[in-house]
Amino acid sequence: xxxxxxxxxxxxxxxxTLGTDMHCHLIPMVDDGSKCMEESLDCLRTLQxxxxxxxxVTPHFQHPRFPNTEDDIVRRYEQLCKxxxxxxxxxKLGGIAGEYRIDSGFKARLESPRxxxxxxxxxxxxxxxxxxxxxxxxxxxxxxxxxxxxxLAHPERYPYLNIDGTRIEQLLNQGVYLQVNILxxxxxxxxxxxxxxxxxxxxxxxSFLGTDTHNALYxxxxxxxxxxxxxxxxxxxYEFLNNTL
Ligand SMILES: [Fe+2]
Numbered sequence: 001x002x003x004x005x006x007x008x009x010x011x012x013x014x015x016x017t018l019g020t021d022m023h024c025h026l027i028p029m030v031d032d033g034s035k036c037m038e039e040s041l042d043c044l045r046t047l048q049x050x051x052x053x054x055x056x057v058t059p060h061f062q063h064p065r066f067p068n069t070e071d072d073i074v075r076r077y078e079q080l081c082k083x084x085x086x087x088x089x090x091x092k093l094g095g096i097a098g099e100y101r102i103d104s105g106f107k108a109r110l111e112s113p114r115x116x117x118x119x120x121x122x123x124x125x126x127x128x129x130x131x132x133x134x135x136x137x138x139x140x141x142x143x144x145x146x147x148x149x150x151x152l153a154h155p156e157r158y159p160y161l162n163i164d165g166t167r168i169e170q171l172l173n174q175g176v177y178l179q180v181n182i183l184x185x186x187x188x189x190x191x192x193x194x195x196x197x198x199x200x201x202x203x204x205x206x207s208f209l210g211t212d213t214h215n216a217l218y219x220x221x222x223x224x225x226x227x228x229x230x231x232x233x234x235x236x237x238y239e240f241l242n243n244t245l
Pocket of ligand 1: 023024025099153212
C-alpha cells in the first residue's frame with residue numbers, strides 16, 4: 001500500500017513510441033549545448049533511459065554566435081560516436097544534422113547550400129526568439145525549391161508567432177513541418193509556451209517532437225516529465241513522424 005504513495009524518481013521509457021529524438025545539442029563545445037564529452041555521454045544515457053532508441057544530433061548553425069562548419073561538425077560527430085561506443089552506450093547515434101537559424105547569414109548559406117539533413121531529407125530551422133527575420137518566407141521557399149523539406153523548431157517558443165492568427169497555417173500550407181519541444185509540455189519554458197505547445201498539438205499541426213537537450217538540466221527535466229500523465233496521454237492520442245526517421 002505504502003508503495004502507491006511513494007514518489008518514484010526513476011525515469012520511465014515514456015518516449016519509446018517516438019523512437020527517435022531528432023533535436024539535441026550533444027556535440028561538445030560547439031554551441032550552448034554540452035560542454036564536454038562526459039556531459040554528452042550522460043545526456044545520451046538519459047535519452048536511452050527515457051525510452052529513445054535513436055538520436056539525431058543537431059548543433060546550432062547561427063551567425064555570428066556559433067560559426068560552425070559542416071565539415072568540422074561531421075568530424076566531431078564521428079568522435080562522439082567513437083566515445084559512445086567505447087563507453088558501452090546502446091542508444092543508436094542515427095546521424096548528424098543541424099539547427100539552422102534563419103538570420104542575417106542565412107541568405108549567403110542558401111547560395112551554396114550544404115545543409116546537414118535529418119534522415120537525408122529534412123533541414124531543421126529556427127527563427128529568432130525575439131522577432132522574425134525579414135524575407136524569412138522567401139528563404140524557406142528557396143530551400144523548398146532546392147529540394148529540402150523544412151522543419152521549424154519549437155514554434156511554441158516564438159512569442160510573436162500568433163497561434164490564433166493565420167501565420168502558422170500559412171507556414172503549414174507552405175509545406176513546413178512543425179516540431180514542438182517535449183519539455184515545453186512540462187512547462188520548462190514557462191506557462192505560455194506550454195499552453196501554445198498543447199494547443200498546436202491538439203490542432204493537429206505538429207509532426208515531430210524533439211527534446212532539444214542541451215545539458216544535465218534538460219536531462220533532469222526529461223526524466224521528471226516521464227511521470228507526467230498529461231504528456232503520456234498526448235503520446236497515446238496523437239501520431240508523430242519521429243519513428244519514421
Ligand atoms: Fe535546439
